[in-house]
Amino acid sequence: MKIIKLVPQKATPRILAYLERKKLIRTLKPPRSVAVSRAKNGAMDTIYCSNPRWGAHKLICVKKNSSEISLNFHPENEEFIIINNNGTRFRPLCIVMGLLKQKALFKKLNEGKLEKSDFIAVVFEHNDHKTCIFTMLRDTVHCEVALAGKGQGPVFFVAEPSRLKLSRFKTRGYKLETIKR
Numbered sequence: 001m002k003i004i005k006l007v008p009q010k011a012t013p014r015i016l017a018y019l020e021r022k023k024l025i026r027t028l029k030p031p032r033s034v035a036v037s038r039a040k041n042g043a044m045d046t047i048y049c050s051n052p053r054w055g056a057h058k059l060i061c062v063k064k065n066s067s068e069i070s071l072n073f074h075p076e077n078e079e080f081i082i083i084n085n086n087g088t089r090f091r092p093l094c095i096v097m098g099l100l101k102q103k104a105l106f107k108k109l110n111e112g113k114l115e116k117s118d119f120i121a122v123v124f125e126h127n128d129h130k131t132c133i134f135t136m137l138r139d140t141v142h143c144e145v146a147l148a149g150k151g152q153g154p155v156f157f158v159a160e161p162s163r164l165k166l167s168r169f170k171t172r173g174y175k176l177e178t179i180k181r
Contacts, residue, residue: 004114005179006121008094008147011131015122015134024097025134048135050076054161064093064146065153069176071143071169073102077135078160083125089151094178096121098141102169105141114174121178123147126154141169147178 009015019025026047037043050057054076084090097120098105108114124131136142146153 002114002174004116004119004174004176006096006116006119006176007180008092008121008178011122011128013130015120016134017123017130019097019120022099024099024101024140025135026137028079028133028135048077050161053163054165055163056161057159058162059157059159061155061157062144063153064144065131067145067147067174067178069096069143069145069178071096071098071141071176072166072167073141073169074136074160074164076138076161076164078158078164080133081157081159082124082126082128082132083157084155088155088176090126090154091149092123092147093126093153093156094098094121094123094145094147095178096143096178096179098169102141102167103145105169109171109174111122112173114171115127119176124156126156131160145158145178147179153172 005035016025016027020027031045031047033045034043082093100108100118105118108118126132
């Protein structure tokens with residue numbers, strides 16, 4: 001088994017912009033049509049709309065206690081909301097993402113060519129207004145893990161279609177791990 005060791009890095013606007021350029025996530029910011037509007041009554045634009053086949057939207061609350069990386073992907077977008085409104089002390093939340101969409105990553109897996117450079121491990125801070133809310137775009141391979149530290153497993157929220165399917169991305173022959181710097 002090949003082990004791919006990832007060094008978690010702190011979420012920053014720069015890292016999120018990089019992931020957005022790669023069309024893996026979308027940060028929550030107004031579209032140009034709204035931002036530049038001078039209309040008397042303001043403006044509105046849809047960011048995206050889920051395919052009705054995946055159901056209405058739902059909001060879920062997730063707690064991660066495990067540091068084991070078990071990758072997955074979805075056929076539709078989901079919003080991550082990483083807030084802590086009750087002051088609980090959480091261990092660090094890390095989201096591991098493939099830097100290619102699932103089909104391209106699967107091709108590399110089948111060819112036995114997965115590398116450290118195909119992934120990023122990002123540590124998110126609760127309540128950081130620049131990084132704590134974003135959309136994970138469909139077919140982005142990802143996994144949330146709890147890193148070592150003091151406190152409970154991290155809790156966060158996800159808004160997603162009510163019938164969203166979760167597909168496992170099995171890394172046959174590879175194991176991903178996070179390591180300390």
